[in-house]
Amino acid sequence: MLTALVASVLLLGVAAFALNRPSDAPAPAATAQARVAPPGEQSPGTAPATPTPTGTPTPTAPPTTAPTPTPTAPDPGPTKGSGTFSTAPASAKAVGRGTVRRYRVEVEDGIGIDAASAAAQIHGILGDRRGWTNDHKNGFQLVAGGSYDFTVKIASPATVDKICGASGLDTHGEVNCNVGNQVLVNSKRWNTGSPQFSGPIDEYRALIVNHEVGHRIGHGHETCPGPGKPAPAMMQQIYGLKGCTPNAWPYSADGTYLSGPAVP
Template identity: 60%
Template sequence: MSTHKAPPTRGRRRRGPAHAPARGRRLPLWGGMAALVVLSAASLAAVNWTSADPDTPVTDARPAPTEPAPEKARPDPSASEADPSPSTSPSEPDIPLTGPGTFTTAPGNGAEVGSGTPLRYRVEVEDGLDVSAADAAEQVERILADERGWTADGRSAFQRVSGGTADFVVRIATPGTVDDICGQYGLDTGGEVNCNVGDNVMVNLKRWLLATPVYADDVPSYRALIINHEVGHFLGHGHVTCPGEGRPAPAMMQQIKGMHGCVPNVWPYDEQGRYVTGPAVP
């Protein structure tokens, strides 16, 4: 979850009219041989037409028909269907590897949620990204206000702000920028994962947009896991592992590294208000 401290075109073939020698005439030897060659070639052509694999292109040495069937567009030879790049696949967004390192803050303030003095936080998005800071802030607010989130501990409270002092900042950034900021604290995020360092909750753009294989069909849920996991570190919670086969995975488990028998879960607490945890990771 995070790094922390320490489709071939078929050729259509048109068969020409059949020719036969006139009755009552004997062909010279060379004429008979020539006719035999023509008949043999026609027979071979007929075999090719009727028995060729329909998925295999047929090569025709004869002139093309007057009105050929339109061909399909040829694929771009530079594109690899066997191993498409994640950044060029039509099902995935184009994710820049790095950005300017400057950020836009989501405007406005949110409501206080939870009990006690709220921790104030900002939501920022790295400049140049196709991610709305306002939309991201709305999602973060909703996650932190969920009854299964950290406010269920009875002592944590949050409020999003856009100015003044803040206790922590949620930053959505390119993999390279995440690496740079986390690396300043000695953490290696490898262009792939998120981190919490100081007052920065660093969210890797890859994970925000693509999630992981387990959550690929439910990216919003994985976003909740990112926020709950990294804010959990800010609150002082360490990594734990799966508590048992078929049990819900704790939010503080590094689920990106494998589920270890647990089932997906993105919330620190269950619907009954019980903390979801497991054995601590040294």
């Protein structure tokens, strides 16, 4: 009896030792539910990562185009000068043949036009082969002093109105005139030209001089000879071209007189 009891105790001890001994068996293989998570996928039971906010895209400003510069209108100069004049200190040899008329150039003080430069330009206009010397009857000589036949005066609109108005001519601050022994050139026209004349300012200055000096040597007003033809220098082109093309010269380069019907 005692022997059987001892044997039972020994068997229970061996069984307990076997149950508590560490196992050397390999770990079980993965089941179908256990898999490698694809990149970016979180394991079950793991709190999802909070996405990092990305910055709001900054809108790109559209490309800008620089504005086209607006052409600057020529400065007409002051409407009124001092009323006194300075004579251009310039002389030159006579140009042309036939009767030579001596002239001087005066510019009103305070209107911003250099007298010597203006005189040089007027001398060039009167000596141009397209000018009045092409008739072989008239010549011109720029002088600074001594006797003279006429004066080319460049003056402000107010002064032109005053001098021309004294002879009964209404220049209304815009145009030129020829009175006595004076050719009056409106400084506004000298500086800006005319809306009717599309050529460069130097060409319009030539028209002013040729038109007014034309009166001095006996030419009257003329009008357009026909559509598309050059306007005569003796036409009052500032009032419209009547179908003609702008022209500053009494003669063409080949010596043809550019005339039109006389205006009564």
